[in-house]
Amino acid sequence: MPMFEDYDLVQASEKQDKQDKQVRKTASMANTNGNGNGADHAVEHHLGHDSLAIPGEHDDGPIEVPASRSSISEAAKYMHNLSATPSMKERRGSRNSFGSTLPIPRSKRQSRLSSVHYPDGDEALTRPTRPGMPPVQPSRAILASQVQSVEVEKVKKAKNMAFAFDIDGVLVHGDRLIPEGRRALEILNGDNELGIRIPHIFLTNGSGKPEQARCEQLAKILQNPVNTEQFIQSHTPMSALAEYYHTVLVVGGEGYKCREVAEKYGFKDIVVPNDIVASDPSIAPYRVFTEEERASSRPRDFTKVNIEAIMVFSDSRDYATDMQIIMDLLRSENGRLGTMAKDPVSQRIPIYFSQGDLLCPTEHWTPRMSQGAFRIGLEAMYRALTGTDLERVVYGKPETATYKYADEVLASWMEQLHGEERLPENIYMIGDNPASDIIGGNMYGWNTCLVRTGVFQGGDNDENNPANFGVFPNVLEAVQTALRKQLGDDFKMHFDDRINPVLHGDAADAAAII
Secondary structure, three states, rough: OOOOHHHHHHHHHHHHHHHHEEEEEHHOOOOHOOOOHHHHHHHHHOOOOOOOOOOOOOOOOOOOOOOOOOOOHHHHOOOOOOOOOOOOOOOOOOHHHHOOHHHHHHHOOOOOOOOOOOOHHHHHHHOOOOOOOOOOOHHHHHHHHHHHOOOHHHHHHHEEEEEOOOOOOOEOOEEOOOOHHHHHHHHHHHOOOEOOOEEEEEOOOOOOHHHHHHHHHHHHHHHHOOOOOHHEOOOOHHHHHHOOOEEEEEOOOOOOHHHHHHHOOOEEEEEEEEHHHOOOHHHHHOOOOOOOHHHHOOOOOHHHOOOOOOEEOOOOOHHHHHHHHHHHHHOOOOOOOOOOOOOOOOOOOOOOEEOOOOOOOOOOOOOOOHHHHHHHHHHHHHHHHOOOOOOOOOOOOHHHHHHHHHHHHHHHHHHHOOOOOOOOOOOEEEEEEEHHHHHHHHHHHOOEEEOOOOOOOOOOOOOOOOOOOOOOOOHHHHHHHHHHHHHOOOOOOOOOOOOOOOOOHHHHHHHHHO
16 A cells, blocks of 8 residues: 655645635536536535535535545554564564574473373372382272273374363353363363373463462363463463563563562562552653552662563553553663663663464453554554664564473473373364464474364464364364374273273173272
């Protein structure tokens, strides 16, 4: 679309006024000659009024004055390399794709899980032992062990596959359960014909809470165990940045929860926007700052503090305040408020975003704007104010660093479940957002499954980022289809402990062998 400057529009407006005056002059002459009706029609047709009369033309209503500016948004010229929906066909560049590295943790995780499903939950894993004897196991665990010892090939295949689940729009909508999600996890947690746990991790662009709190919340909603050792939020890999920066601004989330997250990650000196507002209320002139917020903040003289980096951990709850403070810091001398850098590039502090999703499914009937919308707004503002493009680092799906970290987590989880620290060959990514879940999984070589319970509501498949394994109505259909592909069409999605599955007899046979 061609771009126009203001003076072009003014000249065009003046030219249009002259044409309109000439038409009216011609019509007036026609009326003098007795041809008024046809002339009126000609004027209306020329001015575009033949379907609806504009107020003010023939009565005492409002007067419409031609605009001097285009009604088309000017944001496009500030967007440089941005894309709301990145495409596998035409993925636009970012700082990351031009060589910037994203640090991720290398920590090992510890667990005491078994590949056998216990009916009483994870607390059954800590059953007391007898001196010199193996741990006491319930009868179902014994039956599952017997089944697995017979179905050696099928067990081998089950140990060579895994799942990575997005959460919002796949398993839940906000705090509301998607019913098929519960059943899908039950199957993977052992309610299948082998009684075996099939490895799965949770890979979400959601954020804003400590991992433990989020896992407890999800376990309650899903009615299935969710362990922090299999759980990755968008900002989880950002914990590695604590090794690089001392004083950081952490933005987003409810209240002070993201400060708590940063503290758990090991950041030493954490500033949140409320600390800055409490120290200088004039920095956010439209903010109503309550006494409760002031009492819980940590004000100080930020004109004497160098903030080394900005971390956007979660969605902003106050766009106006957060954007103003971030913009002040980005334009400051090395992160010191109250200063203005002479060179906004060389003195600019780095800014990190935990993810880039434009939309996020919630309990609302249509997806809501997410952190990506906040980022795009900041980038456009920065370009408008400085004339230069903002360098930024974006974690979360579909960035490769997130999937590299997922490899670390999944390999560790495999070791805890099956005693083998390795990556299975067949990994299935199940998500609802083509622009993050699917594009990321496709680029990383995973099998991608797109579900219709969240962001995606399109046709047979997404046009730009098609899921390579298929599109499914819900997560349960995706899981069952993947299991049947790897383990056979006859694979049963439940564990039958009413009979002895080894002898294929009845309940009496089962009692006899136990």
